[in-house]
Amino acid sequence: MSSSEDIFSNLSSKFSQLSYGRTKGDISHINCILDEINNLDYRYPLVTNKTKAVLLIHQCCTIIPHDELHLVHKCCRLITNLVIHQHVEIEGQTLSLVTHWCLLGIKHAPSTNTEILTVLKALLTCNDKNSQYLLPLIICNNSPVLAVANGSCLETALVGVQCLEMCTVGDNLKILNVKSELELASTVFLRYLMQEPNVDNLLYNKVLISSLRGLQNVITLHPEFLKKELGLILGVTKSFMVYNIKGIHFQVPQKIVPSILNIPGTPLSVPKEKKGGKIAKQRKPRMSNKKEIKKRVDDDEDTYFPSASDPEDGSASSRMYDGFKTSDSDFSDNEYGRIAKVGTTQDKVRQAALHLLLQIVKMTDKATIFCYWSSFISDDMLMNTNNLSTCILKDPSPKGRMAALHVLLSLITRSKLYLVQAESSKKYTAYTPFSVILGAMVTDLHKCLRLALNENYVTVLLQVFKCLAALVQASPYHRLMPGIIQKIIRNVKIYITHRDAAVQVAALIVLECVLCSEPIVPETKLALLRHRDTNKILRDDKKDRLINNDEPLQDDIEFVDFSSDDEDTNSITSQEMPWLLERCLNNLGVQVAGSTVSSPVKVQSLRVISAMTRNYFDCLIVPFLNEIAKILDLCLNDNYMDLRLHAGRTIDFIGQSLNKHLGVEDDNKCVTPEQGHSFWQILINNSLTALLQSEHHSVLRAVGCDCLASIGPYIFEHFSRDKQILIITLLFPCSHDDDNNVRAATVRALAISVLYPSLRDDPGFVVDVALVIQRMLQDNSLVVRIKASWSLGNLSDALVLNKEDSAKEEIPNHILLQLLQIAIHVSKDSDKIKVNAIRALGNLLQLVNDEMIKQDEFKVAVNEGVSAVIKCCMTGTNMKLRWNSCYAVGKALKLAKFPINDYIQKDSLFSSLTDLILSFPNFKVRINAALALSCINTREGYHNYFAFVWEALLKALENTQNIEDFSEYNHQDHLVDQVCLTLGHLTTLIKPDDFALIKNCTYLYLDLLQQQMRKVLDRLLPEKSSVLLSAATHLRNVSIENYRSEERQLCLDLLKVYTND
Incomplete structure (x- = not known):
């Protein structure tokens, strides 16, 4: 017995040899073969040669005329079965032939429209690429498909609308200019959507579904149409999203206008309705209704x-x-x-x-x-x-x-x-x-x-x-x-x-x-x-x-x-655990109510505990630190890696909050160092050490480093010396880890630790950290270099603190030189690294003393360092980089006897800073530029630029009133304060000869200066405005008897400014 595949192949060969001669015999023969082919079961594979199937379709559309309605019907059935069930792809000339045959059939044989449109729908559905060819033919002014879609026969109109819907599907249409066709299709969709619907008519509802989906396709491919008709399309969605919900009256879609006001509708009580998701106050529904819901x-x-x-x-x-x-x-x-x-x-x-x-x-x-x-x-x-x-x-x-x-x-x-x-x-x-x-x-x-x-x-x-x-x-x-x-x-x-x-x-x-x-x-x-x-x-x-x-x-x-x-009616003690924390800790235990808690629930419980540290640390965390520590210790020993990871992050959050609260200057602190010490003792004695030694999970080692970094100085100093050594010993080996994130976390942790008083006192540890940072700054990984540059800033802060304390041992000269050189080198790296490298450079330049500056290597390093700082002041779009550059300049110029002043190119320095303070859009950068200009403590330090800087500051004071970006408004007063303080600083250094140089520009802005200085004196605390009082004292003591009356008058007028007279 022949297989179905062989039967289909033989029948296809027979049909391909037919020609239509308009005799009854021809018609009967074609009809007979079509019946045999259509009687095959297309649910199972029949087509072994797709090319032969395409030739069969081609032959059908070639020899079957549109006036033979029964043949047209059977031909459409055959094409639909081949395309949909046998996945025969029709392309090229055959696609063109079938499409034109279908369009002519719609015009000349209206009774077969449903079957013909089903063929077009199949062609569009089974191959998205066909829409590129079919769209202009189906959607045009004289298209028969549009006429059918707008027709009165709902069954035929439904298939027509579905064809239009399928024409608008496909990302490949975005490359074509089909906007007019899409708008034409939208008129059909909106025609059905803008009228009173027949809600109980199955076919009509299907038309609405296709119209809504088609409209979605149109706006996806044609965003300009959405912008143009936004209110109307929103009106459609508003009406149909509550379509036939019980108790809701349908409103014919209307164009919605944008408004911030809500027009109240007619009060309507919500009917009691049984449906999944609501518990209505009525008797228990019968099982039949439950089956209905489940079936639906x-x-x-x-989707x-x-x-x-x-x-x-x-x-x-x-x-x-x-x-x-x-x-x-x-x-x-x-x-x-x-x-x-x-x-x-x-x-x-x-x-x-x-x-x-x-x-x-x-x-x-x-x-x-x-x-x-x-x-x-x-x-x-x-x-x-x-x-x-x-x-x-x-x-x-x-x-x-x-x-x-x-x-x-x-x-x-x-x-x-x-x-x-x-x-x-x-x-x-x-x-x-x-x-x-x-x-x-x-x-x-x-x-x-x-x-x-x-x-x-x-x-x-x-x-x-x-x-x-x-x-x-x-x-x-x-x-x-x-x-x-x-x-x-x-x-x-x-x-x-x-x-x-x-x-x-x-x-x-x-x-x-x-x-x-x-x-x-x-x-x-x-x-x-x-x-x-x-x-x-x-x-x-x-x-x-x-x-x-x-x-x-x-x-x-x-x-x-x-x-x-x-x-609860029972009295609750002040130390009873809050319900949310209790539930989270129970989840993190071994079992709850005899069943194992799933890992996602445990992880989310840890996230909740972490969130508690943000705003409710005092009431939800502190009283139960020991219980939390024990649970976290249990989590760190769990086999589930994500649980250990989030436990480590929770420890990090708690550590940061402990530091924050211990650093508050308040006698009634919510937590004591002893409580924090007890928390950390539980973890370090057990699981935290193992976290840093997880061989197979680098992310756990990185989190372990973050945990140690969050211990903080207040608790670290309470550890015994052997525990302190253990913590540091755990960190240093991680700096050689193969994973970038672990090395980055390690260098950060070491840089935080170097600011702890006991570790800052240890010159060996400081040098070791400096060498690690220097090595990390040359790492191939950008992530590591970013963390290392931040760490260099921390290290430089520690070195400046040690320099201020004469009892502390200073870092060796060769290490300082290496740090200077590496800071200058990385200041040419990406902005993310420059930001911190420049801050560190400003600190490191302060450490250069008279003896060092005599050495050629230090002299070169100082010159390059200053040039790098000034360059960063004037270039780049990163606001923080500009801010830190000004900060670095100020640090470098801070000391009156600082030898770096002899090596600064004054023209580039002052022109850079004054450009920033006059016109830079970011007010925080202007503030720091003004602050940097106040860091030179001698009149000689300003050289011939004293009047230039003075005039620039007065212009900058006027420019503070011009705000282009409203977000800068919050910084306006601070900017005015700093400009006035810098002017006050310059006034403390003023010499009689300077009055002639600044006379004209001062009188030009005198009223503004007096007005703003009065506000600053009223706004600032006395300890912050002391430089203004010093300026007044200096003006009283300036000896100007031998100078011209204009200069003496200027001195008196400036004195009035600073005394608020």
Whole structure:
């Protein structure tokens, strides 16, 4: 018996030999062969030779005329089967032939339009490249496809619209100029979308789905069309995203105008509706309804992929019958199947609208889309129902709710910059500020997402948590009504013990965002700690409900259950562990409630503990340092590498916070060095040492170095000498590690350690660190060199501190010379390295003394160093580099007897600094340039440039009032202060001969100088403005009796400036 492949091959050969002679015999013969070919089972492979199949299609379109309708029908069926099921690709001349045959067939044989359009749809679906050729033929002014798509026969129009949709698919169309064709297609799509729909018509719903998807394709390929029709397309998405949601009246799409005001709609109570994700206050639903929901989820499409046939056309949906069948049914089984299919298509209409909206949000700039927020984000869910909150809470399809949450997440993340303006207000005025409207929207979003936490589908629930985390990050709680963040914590906390590990992680992420929210609000701390007064809790809860108008919603949708932790009636001791910390530590233990905790939950628990160190270190971390240390020690011994990594990072965070709090000059510190010492002792005695010796995980060794770097001077000095030696001994070998990140972390840790008093006193250690830094600065890795340049700055700070203390041993001359030379060398590296190298260079130049400068090598190094500093002042776009360059110049010129002053090229120095102070856009750079000009302590140091510098400072004082970038406004007063202080410094060095040089420019700016100096004297503390008092004293003591009256008068006028007379 011949195989199907052989049968197909033989029939194809027979058909290829036919010719059409318009006789009944010819027609009968063609019809017979076509029947035989079409009767084959195309679900299984039949075509072994694709070329032969293409020739068969070519022959069909050549010999079959359009007036033989039954042959046309069978020919279309054959082509569709070959293209879709046998994956035969039609290209070149055959594609052209088939396309023109189809287009002529639509014109001359209207009764076969559905079959012919299905062929075109198959050609477009199975090969994206075909759209480049077919698009201009199908979408043009006289196109028969457009005529059919606009026709009255809905079944044929559906396939026509689907063809138009498929024509607009494909990134390859971006290279073509098809804007006019795309706009022509959009008119068809919008025609269906801009009229009152027939919601119960299956075919019409499919037309809407294709129209929405096609419109999404159009705006993706034609962004200019989106900009031109943004309001109209947004209006379409707004109407169809709530399409046939129970209780929501459909509104015909209208163009939306950008506005910051929200027009309230008609109050509408939310109907009680059974659906996945909400707990309605009604009896338990029957199992049949659960099956209906499950079936709809299974059949629903999550994302849009062009396909040859719609899945709902198959017989799978008929299984819905089992979920509805009852003995008393008044409807037929077919009727139930039809209702189920209609419900599925309605779901897909909403999803298509939401996908379109998501694409619009992604393609539109943040500022523009924010102007449409009030059209999609409600400021009162009870008053306005055509918004995303309705989709999230009431869409019966989980995938619809998921799509709405995707849109909301994109809107929130793209609008964080604007949401900081939100605020709540109890005042009622005729004009409502934008910030208050925005505050109402933010408050309503919190309410919506809290309600959405009732979701039963885990995937949707996870998306709710993502939105909630983004909203918490973006919300300015200090400007909103109290109670919002407290309710978020209450609603989320019950999920940290959820049976699904992914939900636990998502809930912990939200709480991590709450912990990091700034500025902090008191209610957060209260919510994170267990309450002691139950009556107070009840009072607060009642007050919060009244403030936030939550009570009416209780009639419609039930809130998520609150945790019972807030209602403890027993008194709680001051040292009882807060619930969140307790849960995190339990997660990090071996087992919880007899089951092993998943690794992602453990990792996120560590991230939450790390977040606690940011704003709640005193109340959540300090009282339980020992318990935390023991758990971290346990984590560092775990087999899971990521857990050890995050445990190391948590140790680093805690160490930094310990240093920060121990460094505060306050008698009532929240933590003592002894507590910190105990914390570190537990870790160093056990697992932390092993972390640095992890052979197979370089990232763990790098984190181990970071941990040791965060010990800090206050705790390090409490360690015994052998422990101190152990810590340092662990670090030095890591400087030779093969991994770049480990070497970078090591050099940073050593540079931090060199500032510890006990280690700074050890000349051997200082030299060893200097040699390591010198070697690292020549490393091939940019990451290592960046850290090494920063470390060189730290080392130079330590060397300057040692120089100021005569009891300390200074670094050997040859080491200092090497450091100078390497600093000059790396100052020519990338900006990221220059930034710190220049700062170090300024410190190192201070260390050069009279004896050293006599040596030729030091003389060359000093000249090159000064040139490098001045060059960095004037070049580059990195603001920090300019800032540090000015800082370095100031350091180098700081000492009056500093020999470097004899080697500075004064013209380049003063011209560079005055250019910066006069016109540089960044005010912080100007401030440091002015500061550098005040670092020369002798009149001779300014040489002939005294008047030049004086005049430049007066002009700079005038220029401080010109602000091009508003962000510099915060630094304006500081700049004025520094310019005046520098003028005061110059005045303390002024000599009688200088009055004649500065007379003209001083009188030109005298009023401005007097006005600004008065403000500075009023603004600055006496200890900071002492140089101005010294200037006044110097002017009183200047001997000018033998000079002209103009110069004597100038002296008196300047004295009035500094005495505020």
